[in-house]
Amino acid sequence: MxxxxxxxxxxxxxxxxxxxxxxxxxxxxxxxxxxxxxxxxxxxxxxxxxxxAGGVDIHAHVAGPKVNIGRNFRPEDKLFGYKARSGIERMQGGFSVPTTIRTGYNYARMGYTTVMEAAMPPLYARHTHEEMRDTPILDQGAYPVFGNNWFVLEYLKNHEIENAAAYIAWLLRATKGYAVKVVNPGGTEAWGWGLNCENIHDPVPYFDITPAQIVKGLIEANEHLGLPHSMHVHANNLGNPGNYTTTLDTFKLSEGIKPNSKFGRDQVMHHTHVQFHSYGGDSWVNVESKAKEIMDYVNSHENITIDMGQVTLDETTTMTADGPFEHHLTELNHLKWANADVELETGSGVVPYVYSPNIKVCAIQWAIGLELALFAKDPMRIFITTDHPNAGPFIRYPRVIKWLMSTEAREQQFDAFKHKDKVIDATNLAGIDRELNLYEIAQMTRAGPAKALGLAHMxxxxxxxxxxxxxxxxxxxxxxxxxxxxxxxxxxxxxxxxxxxxxxxxxxxASNGNKRTLWVNAKVDENPQVMRDVREKFLRYYTVTLNNYEVTGHYLPNPYVIEVDATE
Amino acid sequence: METVTLTIKNQPDLFLEADTITPDAFAGKKIEEIADLHVYVGREQHRLGDFFEISGKAGATPEETKIVVNGDLSRVKYIGMKMTAGEVVVNGNADMYVGAWMQGGKITVNGDVDAFAGTGMKGGELIIKGNAGNYLGAAYRGDWRGMQAGTITVTGNAGSDIGTFMNGGEIVIGGDVDVHVATHAEGGRIIIKGNAKSRLGGQMVEGEIYVLGSIDLMMPGFAYREDVDVDVDGIKGRFALYEGDLGERHRKRKGQTIYAKLYQRIEA
Structure with missing residues (x-):
């Protein structure tokens, strides 16, 4: 070479x-x-x-069924945005839900080289891998979702950590997954009953387990295995006024747990898109920033990392395995809504959203995201994301960097808000004069996420x-x-x-690169009970057989396996 | 006002995507520069001058520029797309997307237009002296932002799905319309001087539909309220007022629920 x-x-x-x-x-x-x-x-x-170094994105929705629902049901997202094939570049399209090709190219244009798909429904792992395979240049991995999975709910209800760990190891291998992702723990399962889990003690119908038990149990199972990445959580009560208490309650579930991983990470919980989880007030009229309270906790607890979920003030496409939240959102903005149930595992929803600078709440959200980063004492533990495409498309990362590095840029944005004074009253940002430097940006976009992923050796x-x-x-x-x-x-x-x-x-x-797909192969002691449960659930409930479920070789033409030995 | 005249000399093998035929693109350009503007046939890029004889002179600004397009334009799409000012006269039948997303100025078509004319229109005036196709003044596929403002006048008939997701402005149809009128609309006014078929106002939130002729089948989501006298835009007479779509969300103003209104003429 x-x-x-x-x-x-x-x-x-x-x-x-x-x-x-x-x-x-x-x-x-x-x-x-x-x-x-x-x-x-x-x-x-x-x-x-x-x-x-090349940028590392710890949390983005760039491949898989819900991204594709977004592409399919938003032809207007592609309108006027096509770019014809030219030289080595293949045809590209889309803005908030770009084609796989544009995803790869645009990340590369921003200097990013590694991007993690943040929520993979295990049943649709094959689809997710097909899209990652078609995304040029980037090294990628995908996080299967565990927080509403029937196996997990049943094991953790009885605090069977070893069984949960054995199931996680099996599922990571079956889906060629990278980490343990949790989305609205219990809440998406409750959505199957038309309900939700709004705080960490809100029981899941039928399963009679609480989100707190799910999160804590998955942290313990994750550390039992010693996986490269920590448990990666999108907590309950996302996007609601007053939800910061739920976020703090979720953080506290990690207290006293130390990382058990030879991959060099210090955290046992990564909480994603914290901007959406840092709201005070009790309605959209009096919603306010609680970024200070959130960051006071994060700053004083070494075993937590977070990412921002920065609102970029664009028209975008929200998509999440948090099914009830997307229903809530379509009731708010009356735009089209897609909803999916994924059998025993999870669900999802997709709704377009316009973050308008003329709407007070959108401007408050914008300020909260930046406050998180500017209140942070350790840039190695908070990472730049937009929860692409939920708070905005990833192509805005450079704009987020600009806002973080320049009070002048932030003032320009404040001046462009229709409700500037109300936004200033409800947030702290106008009083913050900190400007991050490029070293801190490198921590937040390179070294920090790499370390949190357990990939600091690469x-x-x-x-x-x-x-x-x-x-x-x-x-x-x-x-x-x-x-x-x-x-x-x-x-x-x-x-x-x-x-x-x-x-x-x-x-x-200049090149379509040589992309690799990272996955974690965790070896555990034989666990006949879990394997029996897997066979039984596939026989009784799944619409597919095991043979049609596992992600096999040709889905990952260029795999990179990270071996973990969790045998006794 | 200066005038540029385009006369089609070569028909495209497929369809010509000519979104550069606008006063905005022509203004301030010499005839040779206008001939060099890009058009597409499929994925192949061509020059406007490959398909049209071009003569006359463009104004310095879009406001001062008039474009006259002559010939059989039934394979030419996007005439007047996104135009903000000036005037376009089409002497012949045109294909899809005439005046789509137009913001100002005036387009007159002395012939028929195919589907999606006035899609997502934000302002200006679109006059069609012949018939219009489907999706007149509607939203682009998937979009929720249909016609926002401006006026569309059709002398003849229109196809189906006119005014889908309409939010404002006015569409006047001299003749008959096909099914689906003002689906999902949240504002604006549609006047149908001829007859309508069925599915008028499905999922309509706000806005007005006037039908002077017959309606084959009324949506079950529209309820008859009362007979009223109407005098709107030269339309006079006694009309039956229906409100709907009762299955949709509706906002309230001073305690009163605001419904979409459908007026059908009883007598002139």
Whole structure:
């Protein structure tokens, strides 16, 4: 493979602790190496430019059945947005629910190289893998959802952690999944009865288990296995005024639990899109930010990581396995609604949404997301996301970076709000003058998520031995700049290397890369009871047989298996 | 006002997507530059001048630009799309999407138009001297933002699904219409001077439909309220007033539920 030397760039790398100093980055055989290891490399002149590791997205909805429902039922999302095939680039379309091809290219253009699909219904794992397979360039993995799964509910009701762990290991292998995802624990199952679980002690109908038992049990099972990533939760009561208490209650379920993982993570709970979970007040009239209260907790508890779920003020498509929430949303905005039930496992809903700067609540949501990041003491534990496409499309990450780095940019946005004064009253943001620097941005978009995923041995930094995922941005941090120049630079990486292959050259897609699908193979002791339960449930309830369920070889042409030994 | 005249000289093998035939695209350009504007046949890009003889002169701004298009345009789509000002006269039949998403100015078609004319229209005036196809003044597929404002006048008949998701503006049909009128509409006014078939106002939230002729079958979601005298837009007479769609959500104003209104003429 080609050798590259990226010379004289301003390097921001939390792994090596480089904070914008001039340094060279050497690439050989797909890995970062010492510069002395190079023979006759191709030299990339990065003088006056910003160099970082490839971005890592810990939470985005980019592949699978609900994303495709979004694509299918929103032809208007593609209107006027097509781009014809040109050179190496295949045809692209869509904005908030882009085609797989555009997903890969647009992440690459932003300098991202690893993207995790945040919610995979196990029954539709094959579909999810087919779409990931068709997404160029990116390394990807998918999180199967466990929080409303009948096996899990039955095992955890009796606190059978070993059985739950054995089932998780089996399901990760069957679906080629990466981590344990929980969406509205118990609530989506309750939705099958037309109900919901609005707090962590609200019992699930029929199963007679509470969300608290589900979350705590899954954390314990996750640590029993020692998986690379922690339990990854979207808590109950998303998107409702006053829900921050539910969020704090959910956080507290992790108290006293220490990580058991040889993959280097420090957290036992990753709470996703916390912006949607940080609301005070008791109605949309008096909704207010509780970002301070949320971050006070996060800042003082090392075993939690979070991501933002930043509202970007766009027209977008919401989609989640939180079925009851999507019904709530369609009742609010009267736009079209899709709902799906996934047999014994989960459900989902999809509704378009317009986050308008003229609507007070949308502006408050925007402020809350930014407050989370600006109140954070440790940028290694809070990550930039938009819960793509729920709070906005991922293509806005550079805009989020701009808002985080510039009070001027935030003031411009405040001035564009119709209800500016009311928004300022209901939030803290106007009083925050913190501006994040590029090192902190690298922590929030590279090193932090890589570490939380248990992938610090591969991604997130520029230390020799790591994968050669390197982005070069046309941005000189030492020269004065207008806020918009941040967004422009991070939207258009000048060069991007993925595992040593140059996939973006001079701002253009140069290669469709060599994408890999990551999955976790956790070995556990034989568990005849769980295997009997699996066979029985498939015989009695599932519409498919086991043979039509498991994700087999050709769905992952280029798999990357992470082995975990959890045998006694 | 300056005038540019386009006369079709070569018919496309498939259909010509000519969203560049607008005063906005032409304004301030020389005739050679107008001939170089892009049009598509399938996925192939061509020049406007490959298909049209172009003469005359464009104005400096869209407001000062008039376009006259001559010939058989039944394979030409998107004439006047997104135009904001100026005038377009089509002498012949045109294909789909005439005046789609137009925001201002005036389009006159001396002939028939196919489906989706005035889709998502936000303003301006669309006059069709012949017949219109389906989805006149409707929303784009999947979208909930149909015609917002402006006026559409059709001398002849219109097809089905006119005014789907209409939110404002006015559609006047001189002749008859096919099924589905103002489905999902939340505003606006549709006047049908001829006869209607069935499914008028399905899932309609707000807005008005006037039918001067017959209605084959009334939606069960519309309830007869009373007979009223109407004098709107030159339409005078005694009308039966129905309200609906009773199965849809409706907002309240001063304690009163606001329904969509359907007026059918009893006598002139």
């Amino acid at each position: 080609a050798e590259y030397l990226i010379k004289n760039g301003f390097v921001f790398d939390p792994v090596l602790g480089i904070k914008g100093d001039k340094a060279d980055v050497a690439i050989k055989n797909g890995k970062i190496v010492e510069t002395t290891a190079l023979g006759s490399p191709k030299v990339i002149d990065a003088a006056g430019k910003t160099v970082m 991604y997130g930094g520029l230390a020799p031995g790591l994968e050669a995922d390197v982005a070069v941005y046309d941005f000189n941090p030492n020269e004065p700049y207008a806020p918009d120049e941040i967004e422009t630079a991070f939207l258009n990486a000048e060069h991007l290397f993925k595992t040593g292959v140059q996939v973006v050259r001079d701002h253009n897609i």
